Amino acid sequence: xxxxxxxxxxxxxxxxxxxxxxxxxxxxxxxxxxxxxxxxxxxxxxxxxxxxxxxxxxxxxxxxxxxxxxxxxxxxxxxxxxxxxxxxxxxxxxxxxxxxxxxxxxxxxxxxxxxxxxxxxxxxxxxxxxxxxxxxxxxxxxxxxxxxxxxxxxxxxxxxxxxxxxxxxxxxxxxxxxxxxxxxxxxxxxxxxxxxxxxxxxxxxxxxxxxxxxxxxxxxxxxx
Amino acid sequence: xxxxxxxxxxxxxxxxxxxxxxxxxxxxxxxxxxxxxxxxxxxxxxxxxxxxxxx
Numbered sequence: 709x710x711x712x713x714x715x716x717x718x719x720x721x722x723x724x725x726x727x728x729x730x731x732x733x734x735x736x737x738x739x740x741x742x743x744x745x746x747x748x749x750x751x752x753x754x755x756x757x758x759x760x761x762x763x764x765x766x767x768x769x770x771x772x773x774x775x776x777x778x779x780x781x782x783x784x785x786x787x788x789x790x791x792x793x794x795x796x797x798x799x800x801x802x803x804x805x806x807x808x809x810x811x812x813x814x815x816x817x818x819x820x821x822x823x824x825x826x827x828x829x830x831x832x833x834x835x836x837x838x839x840x841x842x843x844x845x846x847x848x849x850x851x852x853x854x855x856x857x858x859x860x861x862x863x864x865x866x867x868x869x870x871x872x873x874x875x876x877x878x879x880x881x882x883x884x885x886x887x888x889x890x891x892x893x894x895x896x897x898x899x900x901x902x903x904x905x906x907x908x909x910x911x912x913x914x915x916x917x918x919x920x921x922x923x924x925x926x927x928x929x930x931x932x
Numbered sequence: 933x934x935x936x937x938x939x940x941x942x943x944x945x946x947x948x949x950x951x952x953x954x955x956x957x958x959x960x961x962x963x964x965x966x967x968x969x970x971x972x973x974x975x976x977x978x979x980x981x982x983x984x985x986x987x
Contacts, residue, residue: 720943721943721944721945722942722943722944723942723943723944723945723946724944724945724946724947725944725946725947725948726944726946726950727942727944731933732933756951756952756953756954757951757954758950758951773938773941780933780935781935782933782935783935787933787934787935788933789933803946803950804944805944805945805946805950806943806944806945807941807943808941808942808943808944809938809939809940809941809942810938810939810940810941810942811935811936811937811938811939812935812936812937812939813934813935813936814933814935814936815935816935817944821950821951823950867952868952868953869952900948900950901948904948904952930952
């Protein structure tokens with residue numbers, strides 16, 4: 709009996725790099741520092757470990773076309789919900805890989821990890837108390853650092869990804885420059901190896917691309 | 933979040949792992965990019981620099 713090659717699963721990967729998509733997380737601050745959490749269920753994305761989707765309905769592989777399981781992201785940030793700017797949320801471009809289903813406006817995937825996170829300065833009220841605590845034990849100009857910046861730095865350190873602080877007046881999701889956002893996603897993906905190796909230029913290119921779209925603010929890069 | 937209808941399935945196997953290495957030493961260091969240039973690492977404007985930055 710010969711196996712029909714059209715029906716046999718193809719083990720050859722279609723892509724040698726992750727898919728990049730945009731999504732929102734809630735931020736929860738616990739004893740170990742800030743954690744990004746799914747906005748729809750209380751599941752945290754672990755730091756420095758890949759997030760892997762599971763299916764409540766028992767799909768043997770995740771995601772499947774006939775189910776809604778998987779890690780979600782949008783192809784472009786314009787589709788992000790209007791409450792993206794609300795307190796306690798961060799926007800970001802995430803890597804998705806493994807089994808992935810491309811949709812007309814986004815993706816569902818098996819694995820994920822953020823490529824770049826963006827913290828709005830309106831998060832500073834949420835973290836003001838913690839920032840004051842920090843500032844109380846620091847000297848010199850440390851007190852001038854915004855609490856949004858402190859959160860960004862903590863996220864960058866914990867997750868090992870670049871984090872930008874975007875201003876309160878940054879473009880609303882519906883007004884975001886789509887071609888510019890695609891440059892950010894491309895730079896976030898293609899520059900991954902260079903950033904990991906400590907290439908300052910790669911960090912600069914990503915920061916510059918994101919600033920063009922979301923506005924100017926502090927940027928934090930993890931150590932190489 | 934509405935991602936539309938499914939179009940195709942694919943397998944993505946990144947050559948470069950998107951997940952950074954687990955290195956406790958790294959978690960204490962993040963460096964601020966300041967207006968297009970890296971600011972002084974571990975200096976007075978880097979309030980969280982608990983250990984020397986390695987960028």
